[in-house]
Amino acid sequence: MQATGWGALPMLAVMLPVLAMVVALPLGARRAERLTLAMLPAGLALAIGTAVAVQVGGAPVVHLLGHWSPPLGLAFRADGLAAAMLLTAAVVIGAVAIFARADFGTKAGQPERREAFAFWPLLLAVWSAINLAVVANDLFTLYVALELLTFAAMPLVCLDGSRTTMEAALRYLMFALLGSVLYLLGVALIYGACGTLDITLLARMAPDQPAVILAIVLMTVGLLAKTALLPLHLWLPPAHAGAPAAASAVLSALVIKGSFVLLLRLWFGVMAGQPMPGAAQILAGLGAAAILLGSVAALREARLKLLVAYSTVAQIGYLFLMFPLLASVAADSQVAAMAWSGGAVQAVSHAFAKAAMFLAAGIMAARFGHDRIVELGGAGRAMPVTLLTFGLAGLSLMGVPPSGGFAAKWLLLSAAIGAGQWWWALVVLGGGLLTGGYVYRVLASGLRAGEGAPDPAPIAWQRDGVALGLAVISVVLGFLPLAAFGLVQVGRLGVLP
Amino acid sequence: MIADLLLAAAIAAVATGSVLARRAFTAVALFIAYGLLLSLAWVRLAAPDVAMTEAAIGAGLSGVLLLGAVRRLGPHADAPANLPPGLLLTALIGIGCAGVAAALGAAILWLPEPAPTLAPQVAAALPTTGLGNAVTGVLMSFRGLDTLLEAAVVVLAVIAVWSLAPDGGWGSAPGARQPVVGRGPLSLLARMLPPIGIVVAAHILWVGADAPGGKFQAAAILAAMWLLPWLAGLATPPRIAAPWLRMAVVAGPVLFIVVGLAGAAVEGAFLAYPPGWAKPLIKSIEVVLTASIAVALALLVMGPPEPDAPR
Amino acid sequence: MSATIFGLLGAALVGIGLFGMLVRVSGVLRLLSFNVLGGGIFLVFGVVARRGAGAGLAGDPVPQALVLTGIVVAFAATTLAVALLLRLGRDGE
């Protein structure tokens, strides 16, 4: 593997947040907050730069650490999917950071608070970990990235210090640790069988030893536990619903995507030579079950934040519909390209929509002092922007045209028909209807005249603004011409010569 | 051969005992034995660096941590968080785990022959780093990024553990206050051992460039030399608000990242050391990193700040 | 030969630790099982390293270095879990 120009961009996108996270500890809460805010434009610029370099060059951007090339050394490799995720992470983290200032900010002269001390470095840690998880090209470096992600996400879950969230955090930690060790076991087997952990080199080797197959099975189970695909989703609803709104947004939008991208790299990079259509059908079957059961749970849920969390369980299901489509057709075919784009756009548009939805839910819960859906009457009058944000994000999740969610679902639908697997198309359509059901429940309740409409608490307009901004992005993604999604095709491992 | 079989049988027995023990205290005691026996296995596998780390961290620090947890939880340590699975489910899980172990064993037996290895490449590239210990070369040069990220993980763990502090104690000293034991044997040990331990740690760090040893092992010993007086009630840890303490935790990782970024600026690649500078730079990073990791490991064992700790 | 013995031991330890993690209900015992499992996985790395001996080295130093990193990361995970367990135990009093 050769280093390419502009390789320093993804490297800095990983290392600067790491440096900021480490430095934040001695700086203390107040200066850590300022440092985070100062990092936002830099991180966004690096992500845009990487995306431009990938798009213009038409090839992945590679940085060889210490000039050592794999297999001995380590490489950062930003392909189109990685660039898209870098951009998503930079925007979502930026919005969440601005949103969180009201909850976790420290005023001049105020003593450091525990929550404020922890929040900013944890946010920076999530950022660096997700960037690392999409650009690192070595399976063990990716293990460290996954651990970084877990160690940052777990304390975010129980930042409020209540017993309920602590229990949710413990359950999450146990699932995540089990997932990590299964993944690590796979790493050991792959090294033993192939003598390298570099994904690109492994993809060229097209290994088919039993040890590698077993490794992929173990790693897949481990990563599914971290991605929370049904039936390994049990930890997600209490963890994502219990966390503070800003943290929930990051957890649902970004953290689960790290392990998902890694799963794609394993299945369609390392194992590109060995299509596993049977196993892929099982994964998509679990995905379909997640869409169905997650949506039904969301329909029946009485609490707003839990509803949004169950919606995440359902939307994760869509991500797995691309597996059998990619596994059953030639890697360089049109159908494969559509399925790949569909999955990638689903990951990205869900990130924006879900972050917007959690932030909106957080604003409502803060204003009402509770998040019981039936008692949200009057929200439409008292906080129209918030409800609009929720609605726009909901449109994208449903897949109503024109929105990012529509683009994703339409691509998946066409790919399913193109691959002759029409049953997954039915799942996509049915899932959209169910999503519409639970989004409608919230909107209908919010638009009712409420006798107990709360006095407007002084909540900064920036909070509504960033939430609305994220929702708008999730919709606007659908206005992009399809060619714009060509970015995520650049450097797809399975189609490399 | 027979020695290996006996050792393996002993390790498996101790592990089973630890996992199935009825009382948490027994389980932890067996777990410490497990860690120590495992480090013997590492010696047999010709990995002295790992053997030292396993004994120091896997058995030593983890043992102290878990024993402390069992003591502080008291009866809670044995209390189930939820209902144990029924007999049938337990049997099914057992069959499943046995299946995983069998598949894994088969996969290991069928690993390709000759084994793929990077040893020749490491041996060929090692002279450019000026180091004699191949493991240190991998950790600090070829896969320096992993080590750097791992140092960041340790800092993050400190932040995460502190974030679990109960309300009311923010800024105070970490960990529960330890009873002062006065003139007992522990006190004697806590006074006599640290000077020796510090010398040993410095030695292990220093030879680590060329012989088995290095920063993790040295850091674990240093951390133990701080924990011992703490456990004896002789040393009160500083308040977590203390700037120097926070600086100490991050100094090593910061230096590592700054050197890495300087490499990117000067040599065109993150963590590229200029020719001839590799060994002195690596040694400097290792010294500072050892101190930082030692402080961080000790803080991790002590736990989050407590409201009843001395302010 | 010793590589084979310890390889099979590593596989057995993985099974034992996994069983403990799934069956034990007390938090501390679950955590112990996680560490037993981790020890088994590291042993598999060690066996891979030993099999890769060559070029004057008694073992492939790359997997050995990975284990060193892994042990520290696993320890950090254990401290996090212990802090959570202590917090939950203390609130339960």
Place this chain on the structure above:
Amino acid sequence: MSLLANGFTIVAVLAGLVFFVAGTAGLLRFPDTSSRLHALTKADHLGLGLIVLGLLPQVGGVGEAARLLAIWALVMLSSAAVGPMIARLTRGQEGAE
């Protein structure tokens, strides 16, 4: 000379092993904690001491010999500290305070 040294090593190490075996048997068979501790510490001191003594003629230099002796000294120190602590703990909490 080397024959004599090797013979000494073999005899001393074997004797050390005998003490270890006896100590282990005592640890397993003795009825209460105090006598178990007695067996354990005696095995530690005498067994390890004899093994270190036996290995001394085999070492390459003063440094190695010093390290062997240091190991012995450290084990003595720690068992001297830990033994009474365990004894005190098992005597019950009232004795410990």
